[in-house]
Amino acid sequence: MTINLIPFGMRPVRLIVWGLLMLSAAGLRAQASKNVSLISQLSFPVELNDVWGWADSSGREYGLVGRTNGVSIVDLANPAQPVVLHDIPGVTSVWRDLKTWGHHAYVTNETGNGLLIIDLSGLPGSVSYVDTVLAGVTTAHNAWVDEDGYLYLCGTNNYNGGVAIYDLNPDPGLPAFVGAYDQRYVHDLFVRGQRAYLGEILDGRLTILDVSDRSAPLVIGSQTYPGGFTHNTWLNDAGDICFTTDELNEGYLIAWDVSDPEDIREQDRIRSSLSQGRAAPHNVHVLNDFLVTSYYRDGLHIVDAARPGNLVEVAYYDTSPLAGGGLAGAWGAYPFLPSGRVLVTDMQEGFFVLDVAYRRGAYLEGQVTDGQTGAPVGQVDLRVLGVEGGETRSQTSGAYALGVADSGSYQLVAQLYGYETDTLTVDLLPGQLTTQDIVLQPLPRIDLEVVVREAGSLDPIPGVTVAALVPDTTVGFTFTTGFDGRVIANRFVINTYSVQVGKWGYQT
Template identity: 40%
Template sequence: MKLIQKLSLLCCALLFSITLNAQTAKNLTEIGGLTVGQLGGSLNDIWGYADSLGNEYAIIGIQSGVVFVDVTVPTSPVLLHTITSTSSTWRDIRVYNDFAYVTCEANIGLMIVDLRYIQDSVPYIFTNLGIGFDDAHNISLDEETGFAYLVGGGGGPTNGAVMIDLNPDPWNPVHLGNYNVNYIHDAMVRNDTMYASEIYTGKFAVVDVTNKSAPNVLATQATSLNFTHQSWPSDDNDFLFAVDEKSAAYIDAFDISDLSNIEKVDRIQSNPGSGVIPHNTFYINGYLVTSYYRDGVTIHDASRPHNLCQVGYNDTYTAGGGNGFQGCWGVYPYLPSGNIIASDRNTGLKVLSPTYVRGCYVEGNVTDDCSGIALSGVNVEILTGFTGNIDDTDVTGSYAVATADAGTYDIVFSKAGYISDTITGLVLSNGVLIDLDVTLSDGSDITIPPMVHTDVTCFGGSTGEANCTPLGGTSPYNYDWSNGGTTSSVAGLMAGVYTVVVTDAVGCTATSSVLIEEPSPINITTSKSNVSCDGGTNGSANAVASGGVGGFAYQWNTNPAQTTQSISNLEAGQYTVTITDDNGCPKQSTVSVNVPAAILTFNIPQNPSGGGNDGSINLLVSGGVNPYTYNWSTGATTEDVQNLSAGFYFCQVSDRNGCAEIEAVTLSGPPNIVTDPKDNASVNVLRSSKAPKIYPNPGNGTCTIDLGLDSKTTVLIEVFDLRGQTVNVIEIEESRSLYDITIIPESAAVEGIYMLRISSSERVDTFKYSLYR
């Protein structure tokens, strides 16, 4: 059985902030009333009534009878009628179908009052029910069936319950049977189930009264102080709320959904430490409205019966607080307007306007942080600047606390032999449940300090390490890492979070995690400039690194290797750079330096006829980068030339990049000679087995010529500039195969491109020669 003792936050707060003996008001405002003097004497119980026109009334028992007050205008109650009767301290009232039924302990029987004409008169009678009934302490009325139950009689057939039927004739109830098991001080009956408060046994009984001649006790249950005065069920009949009419008593909450296993789920005091006495409590829409003698009227949120919370009050008794039977006797919260009427023995009728708010709930479990065993007897307190709402965990380790006011709070969890834990800055809101599970340490459990670890050196690598060194507990320790490791240290780790569970020799565990980090990846951004012309070396490449760690070192796969970000004077090809950061992490990237296709020329010559000038050259060009420009030795700038006589002609073809190729053509008498495309500008006019070779080319004007002749013969070497002007003519007789010669005198020309024509009796060849000084 769960047993919880709870102290009300609201009352505790005021206990310290005002006095030990009084409350004021919260969420329950007095809007009207009549004094004891106006009503005609000391008050006892009260009930409400609403007529068919919507007018509302308070029916109040007083020492000398019963009074009827119109509270339709709550700020201006009007006393309509007084029925004077035999003096009695105790009267109880219920209403059914426009008739009021009043009991008392004055041996005058049952009073029946006709309320149908309440604005004008209230006819009434007394009846002994034809069975000698003379008095009862209380009356309960089953509004679902129209059966009434007169309980706590001092005379007549029983002091248990006299059961009567009000349906045939409200003036003449019919006796149906009696319940004689124990004295009943008060009862509430719904759908033929009676919740009987048997004050002298200290229990409530749940009784099936379907068969009025043979009531059947279904269950009984003791209340906290064993003086069960009154009880009321929730609307779904799953819970019952009971009060003991004793000093410092509680409102008890019982789970009665299983009558074979009734469980006390909570209990709460209005003003802990004051000794105040509760009297009657009523359930409405998940709230309990209670007359609390010297504390007046209280409202508790009972929507979570295991976590009762006081959310409103109005202290109708103005002469102090604490123990005593002065103050608020009865309360009625069921008027259609929502107003609450209360009868205070000392201050009179009170008409109150409630503001119903839900509590702010915190619930959870407390366990031993080592063994995980539930901890009972843990004191749980919401700190509010005064005294908090207090609870003790039960045998399952569960707790439930609540407060009426939203806000930010600290909650303390404490238990002898354990280290207290304070949860700070908890934001609570009305009607919102926060689940908060807590573990407490007895100081001997395992702890894991921050783990020593080594991060991964390079992005994507697995060089991380972590070491766990637990403290406390009982060695030896077992290790269970999230990557499968079972020793105190793990290595070969990639970046990520690694968790280790350490278990000591007695089974206590501790868990910790470590973050293995890695550098950001090395990113390489490359750029390049392509080679302009076929065979050129003006390409370049550039690499810029980011990420990684620290600075960067660069190494290109050139020969020799270059170690700068940028490299130049490149021919076409693939260039790979390896970049290394300060951690020694490498990253490669490759740059492709491209080159346009070589300019290719092809000519179709037309030799002049006889000694005329009707020759022509049709030039065809491909490769390079369009458009092309043409510069003939004749000065022409067109692709094709005409009107040529026999002779030696050449054309420099340039593309958009400035790359140039020279095409040389010799026109002679017929027959026409068609030249083929050539590599490096060599044209064979008269073919033989070998072509001459010139090297070095480019050169400074002096070179070696391998004439490649089959026999010694006379060779003529002619040198022309790009304008077609003769620069030099050399005649070599009885030529050898190899010949060192200065073909362009130093004083005769400037750097640039020249054309050579080498003629012999065997062949004629032309060459492009590059001169530099």
């Protein structure tokens, strides 16, 4: 095929195409829930932020509810009728985070007055509390307390917004400063086994610290990734997978293999189906290999993460009447009460007590290969018909993994331009892996040569962009001519194409 281009200034103004490239072979939504039921809901006159839970020595459970103007202690003795026992005043702050150690709660804010320390030992009758400035820290975004009784404050007003570390063992009511990490701003963190997993949100970075010497934390691993906005982190029970959330509209919940901190690798990523992936995730927690996430406008989101390379959405409860992107709705979730009940704070809708039926997903995995060569085929779109979010794309190795929440017989469609679309029937059972390899048959192909010449002189033109587009689809191929004005496309799929050519200085 030869295409002639006319330089600007030449007449006539026309494009001469010798040959025709026509090849043929012959906002708002109703409240939604799945595997989650509402036990109770409690409204508040102000907006809420984070939530934590606590149980006394008798097993009586409480919700610690962050408000923009303080903290409320909610009695859950009758979870169907929660009662606010105590309202603790605080400086006005959109952000509060709460953690507990023994019978003390530690509450951060981003306005001032330091750390709020609450003694819960007098519940249900009374609580005592004090605002404490610790080693110059007057504000902090988040907090963590590890299993050894060390408190970590991050996003602080000093230490470059990093992490300040305190020992609670001598006196839980007066944390003793131990050390700090100040290389970058840290938005949130999780600590276990003398390793800290940092969400360095401004850098889109997951960083791992060795905190065996808490006076001198040491970076032992770090990973950035395109589009990252690493908001929070949480480790699985086995300690080899760290989950992160990207607090962005259309952000992801991502599973990372952290077994080797020097070689952190992504395993899978997932978004909520309620807003078709448009909502922003906030805070992820891990309970028995289930991910319990406060998901802003999509409410509470539950993912089966037993197979970290195949994350499956299995439950949800939409606490918010809002839909899509935006930082409103479910701020916090707490799934660790002895009763198993889950507490959720929705910024606008209040405090929720929920009952979650944790159920394993049904896993579907396999390999896609070329029917002629046997080679693996990547970038194949695979979808389970009738399942929102039941789609994935094969890797370069040809491997794919996806899952569904409910057992049944499903239609699996595998599609990639240049191959015949394949539809298979698969029977899937919860908690079980079904292996389904797929062999795609390639469509007929030819070796195609295109030559672009200058009209009049017929000299070849190098550096011309040639685009072959399949009409009424998003499929297209772009080439650039070489020094001889040629483009050679081997094994080009036979079809009907719309051809566009162009180069600065020429009319097309």
